[in-house]
Amino acid sequence: MKKTILILSLPLLAAPVLALAGDMKAGLWEMKTTRQIVDGQDMRAQMQQMQQQMASLPPEQRKQMEAMMGKQGVGMGPGGATRMCISEEMARRDTPVVDPDGRCQPTRMSRSGNTTRYEIDCMMDGRRTTGKGESTVSGNSISSRMDMTTMDASGRHTMQTESQMTYLGPDCKGLAPAGGGRR
Numbered sequence: 001m002k003k004t005i006l007i008l009s010l011p012l013l014a015a016p017v018l019a020l021a022g023d024m025k026a027g028l029w030e031m032k033t034t035r036q037i038v039d040g041q042d043m044r045a046q047m048q049q050m051q052q053q054m055a056s057l058p059p060e061q062r063k064q065m066e067a068m069m070g071k072q073g074v075g076m077g078p079g080g081a082t083r084m085c086i087s088e089e090m091a092r093r094d095t096p097v098v099d100p101d102g103r104c105q106p107t108r109m110s111r112s113g114n115t116t117r118y119e120i121d122c123m124m125d126g127r128r129t130t131g132k133g134e135s136t137v138s139g140n141s142i143s144s145r146m147d148m149t150t151m152d153a154s155g156r157h158t159m160q161t162e163s164q165m166t167y168l169g170p171d172c173k174g175l176a177p178a179g180g181g182r183r
Contacts, residue, residue: 024090025091026091027085027168028084028085029165029167030081030168031081031083032166033161035161036160038158039159047080051080083168083173086177089177096116103124115137116135126152127151131148132148133147141166145161147160
């Protein structure tokens with residue numbers, strides 16, 4: 001159970017990192033996690049299993065789950081992709097967005113061409129998270145990679161993740177902006 005909670009919480013912290021200020025557009029973005037290793041274990045099979053479980057929920061329960069996720073600015077796309085609504089405020093930020101609420105800011109950042117590299121060291125909700133990452137913008141897509149370590153009451157956990165984000169357009173299709181900001 002602890003592993004499941006960790007798995008669910010880590011991607012939520014890592015996912016918005018691919019947002020780059022100045023290169024990000026407000027609106028609907030779709031993120032596909034292409035690689036995720038937690039504590040040395042490839043999590044793709046577990047993520048697929050969770051997606052299948054979500055798909056097999058009775059229609060009423062699935063609708064409730066989707067509504068709950070939508071209020072957080074997250075929705076499910078085809079093939080297990082995650083959709084996020086990026087607010088105008090988030091799109092204008094001058095730093096990579098590490099968490100949608102803005103509680104964790106990069107401690108170090110550098111840009112070279114269309115690539116931004118950053119480091120984080122944050123204490124949130126009883127967890128300390130440290131890590132390094134980079135995001136590269138190419139047109140309407142952003143490729144990101146991040147290595148991080150989280151320490152909490154359950155111990156020390158590591159995660160390496162790679163993802164691809166694609167801009168779908170200015171209409172968030174009913175999703176609230178991530179982090180509660182205005183779109």
